[in-house]
Amino acid sequence: MIVPENAVLPTRIFLCGLPAAGKTTVGQILARALGWEFLDLDHLIEKTTGKSIPEVFSESGEEHFRDLETAALQEVLRTENPCIIALGGGALDRPANQALIAEQAVVHLKVDPKTAFERARHEGNRPLLNGTDPEVKLQELAQRRNPIYQKVATIQVPAEQAPEQVAQQICRELGKNLGISLVRGQRDYLVLVGTDLQAAILRSLLDAGDDHLIVHPAALKPAALELSELLEQQGKRVRCFQHADGEAGKSLSQLAAAWDLLGAEAYGRDCVITGLGGGATTDLAGFIGATWMRGVKTVMLPTSLLGMVDAAVGGKTGINTEAGKNLVGAFYPPTAVFCDLKFLQTLPEAELRNGMAEVIKCGFIRDPYILQLCQGIAPGTLPTGEVLQALIEAAVRVKAQVVSTDLFESGLREILNYGHTLGHAIEKAEKYQLPHGHGVSIGMVFAAHLAAELGIATKEYARDLTDRIAALGLPTNYAGSWPDLRDTMARDKKNRQGQLRFVLCSSPGQVQTYRVNDEDALKRAAQATGITVS
């Protein structure tokens, strides 16, 4: 189907496909991504009858179940709210049902019967597949039903991929350019990237609770007031907490001020903390949420590039102490992250550049596509439009994959700290007046020189990395003093048994953490980065 740019979405999207094609999972993701309601025809029948689907089948037979399906479909078509509807696998067997949704947007989730069988094997509750050979049954269903799905559906989408990717593709087919990532863990959450996510943001906040605290810096006050008004109009109680800007916000005094406000308002465990701002804001807001009442829901609305691609995703929350950056905090995943690109319109150019450091970091450690996209940016300029969105989506994907594997940084996650060991020390030396991305940029150059000094990477690799960072207008050297920096690095969180550990790349994508006790190599790498060693 060809969809014009900025096409207006239909108000109902039906999902059809074989059993276990992913209609419910994809439908729920799609509904959260669009801020719509999710309806499952089978659940509606269960609600009406008060029986489970297997019970309806065994007590009244398939014909009766199909009658109930038709009635449920008619009910759904009377609903006015925008919604995603998962159809039962056989709901379209009846020509009358096909006719009912003839004018609707219908997506066929195309899945190989073998894949459907593997998925169904792990689930129960599928009466049509009970019996001697469910695999053969699925093949038969595919032969009979696929032509129907193909005839009725307005969009065909391969559904072998991860559900969030299927949901993303459906959005694209319908003309909505939305990046959808899922961070897996004890509580999965979505990270959405797109323009105008207001409906989804509002839906998510309204569902999350009744008492809201919006944490924001001065620059985001108008947006905080706007959001607050929207929530209040829906009967929610909202307070705004404006924190000191930048790193000054990531302090014990600011955290305590937020706790005092929550206490004064008698906010309970069912309140919701929203971080609306850059990385400093989302770090602080996340930690307020992690600590208030031992943990309440948090929603992240990052407004800087750095916040979108890194800080708001992954659940690292915290504040700084006298001894260094992020020394106090918690791993506390949010409920949802919305990277609404409209916020970048007011972001100063210098902050966009700052964020590019964490974007290109994801290229060095994991995704060559990011390096390729960065290479296409004309020197001295910054990415905009589709390239910028593609970079944000790719960096978020890297972070989502890594964090889904290792939330608590017991292994793989350390790679996200590439460039940070020295970077954080430089930030502290500069009394946090140097943007985080600048510290990380210099830190990555240092790490590349160190890898070359230790024989892990070539000097060419260090040169190439330095050139790529410089091409983005980010700093590649630092005229600071080594002893101070070395002293701060002694408190780095990756250290073990008092020894420094560095994330080092031998080439793009080849990355590992190394214990480094060769002080001469460290000094030579520091010197190569412009640092005064003696």
Ligand SMILES: NC(=O)c1ccc[n+]([C@@H]2O[C@H](COP(=O)([O-])OP(=O)(O)OC[C@H]3O[C@@H](n4cnc5c(N)ncnc54)[C@H](O)[C@@H]3O)[C@@H](O)[C@H]2O)c1
């Ligand atoms: N938790 C993590 O995993 C993680 C990852 C990366 C970085 N961080 C942390 O994030 C912080 C850096 O984030 P940052 O670079 O976004 O800094 P920041 O939050 O200080 O924002 C930079 C500046 O931009 C302003 N700003 C933000 N959005 C704006 C907008 N849309 N329009 C106008 N002004 C806007 C802010 O008020 C601030 O002045 C550091 O503290 C860093 O340690 C955390």
Ligand SMILES: O=C(O)C(=O)C[C@@H](O)[C@H](O)[C@H](O)COP(=O)(O)O
């Ligand atoms: O998410 C992670 O893990 C990271 O290391 C991402 C970093 O880019 C980020 O700056 C993070 O705040 C650093 O955490 P820290 O553990 O070094 O304080």
